[in-house]
Amino acid sequence: MLVYIAGSGAMGCTVGYHIQKNTDSEVILLDYWQEHIDNINKNGLEVTGKVEDKIEIVALKPTQASRKADLIVVMTKSMKLDSMMQDVSHLIDENTQVLCLLNGMGHERILKEHVNLDQINMGVTVWAAGINGPGSINISGIGSIDVQNIGGNEEEGKKVADLLEQANLHTKYDSNVMHAIWRKVMVNGTMNSTSALLKCKIGEFFSTNAHKKIVDDLVNEFVEVGNADGIKLDKKEMLDYIYQTSESAKDHYPSMYQDLVKNNKKTEIDFINGAVVEKGKKHNIETPYNDLITQLVHAKEELQKAE
Numbered sequence: 001m002l003v004y005i006a007g008s009g010a011m012g013c014t015v016g017y018h019i020q021k022n023t024d025s026e027v028i029l030l031d032y033w034q035e036h037i038d039n040i041n042k043n044g045l046e047v048t049g050k051v052e053d054k055i056e057i058v059a060l061k062p063t064q065a066s067r068k069a070d071l072i073v074v075m076t077k078s079m080k081l082d083s084m085m086q087d088v089s090h091l092i093d094e095n096t097q098v099l100c101l102l103n104g105m106g107h108e109r110i111l112k113e114h115v116n117l118d119q120i121n122m123g124v125t126v127w128a129a130g131i132n133g134p135g136s137i138n139i140s141g142i143g144s145i146d147v148q149n150i151g152g153n154e155e156e157g158k159k160v161a162d163l164l165e166q167a168n169l170h171t172k173y174d175s176n177v178m179h180a181i182w183r184k185v186m187v188n189g190t191m192n193s194t195s196a197l198l199k200c201k202i203g204e205f206f207s208t209n210a211h212k213k214i215v216d217d218l219v220n221e222f223v224e225v226g227n228a229d230g231i232k233l234d235k236k237e238m239l240d241y242i243y244q245t246s247e248s249a250k251d252h253y254p255s256m257y258q259d260l261v262k263n264n265k266k267t268e269i270d271f272i273n274g275a276v277v278e279k280g281k282k283h284n285i286e287t288p289y290n291d292l293i294t295q296l297v298h299a300k301e302e303l304q305k306a307e
């Protein structure tokens with residue numbers, strides 16, 4: 001099986017590393033960061049943290065790849081998903097499956113512009129990783145992955161889930177992945193934006209007295225909007241999951257922190273807290289806490305001239 005990872009930053013390399021290392025599939029990492037590509041091709045991909053290893057793996061720019069894909073795992077940032085799908089369009093035919101593991105909501109709308117619904121697998125992951133430098137990633141949290149083919153092509157969706165499970169990525173086929181996506185959006189909506197604004201690790205934010213009210217107010221809005229959207233969300237179950245994740249990822253600087261604080265990059269806020277604000281408008285539900293946190297992150301992006 002030929003697997004491309006479209007967007008090979010921290011998480012793309014985490015997924016690509018596991019598939020290349022633990023299965024018979026061939027993995028090609030696709031990215032635009034030339035120094036990263038060159039280092040991987042010359043010295044191998046270095047993995048530190050919960051897994052210590054170095055493997056040989058091919059990295060290319062999307063335009064340099066030519067063979068049709070059996071599977072494309074998209075792992076860009078949300079804002080780059082549309083352009084990445086355009087840039088890998090020559091690698092897709094009717095037999096290609098696409099798996100999207102990005103944080104946030106609404107990516108299926110973008111994917112539908114590029115491939116048929118029965119080629120789209122939506123997923124969600126609580127693995128945690130960061131970039132050490134070109135050619136080197138750090139896996140800071142061992143997690144799990146949920147996958148579902150959203151066009152009803154269960155057979156292909158289960159093959160994708162099986163491949164990732166075989167790769168040791170702790171993956172299950174989930175017949176209600178939208179529930180898992182909303183649950184994950186709440187994890188990111190409570191810990192990514194807050195840690196990025198407060199410049200702290202997840203565990204540090206959750207050790208403050210103030211965190212409880214902030215998390216509660218944000219989750220109330222997510223649950224109300226999600227339920228209006230038909231996703232049957234239980235607040236206690238969501239809070240239990242958030243607290244469990246805050247414990248397992250306590251030493252991690254979330255991806256939004258890495259973007260805004262470490263790399264001065266624009267964030268995925270509009271696909272996380274901002275997405276619930278937009279959905280709230282459709283259902284006439286006010287979401288002042290998520291709106292405020294979205295605007296605060298945008299204000300910080302502006303002040304820092306994030307790119």
Ligand SMILES: NC(=O)C1=CN([C@@H]2O[C@H](COP(=O)(O)OP(=O)(O)OC[C@H]3O[C@@H](n4cnc5c(N)ncnc54)[C@H](OP(=O)(O)O)[C@@H]3O)[C@@H](O)[C@H]2O)C=CC1
Pocket residue numbers: 007008009010011012031032033075076077078080101102103125126127128129130131254255268
């Ligand atoms: N990190 C985590 O722990 C988790 C992240 N996610 C989600 O996974 C998706 C991918 O995120 P993640 O892997 O963290 O993102 P990264 O920032 O590590 O990588 C994303 C892209 O950013 C570019 N990039 C990264 N660093 C540099 C650099 N120094 N110079 C130039 N380009 C660089 C690369 O693409 P390009 O060259 O095209 O810009 C890369 O493909 C997001 O949706 C995120 O929310 C989900 C779960 C956990």
Ligand SMILES: CC(C)(CO)C(=O)C(=O)O
Pocket residue numbers: 103125126127128129141143187188191192245249252253254255256
């Ligand atoms: C919170 C965490 C680590 C959960 O996997 C994550 O999704 C991120 O850093 O964006």
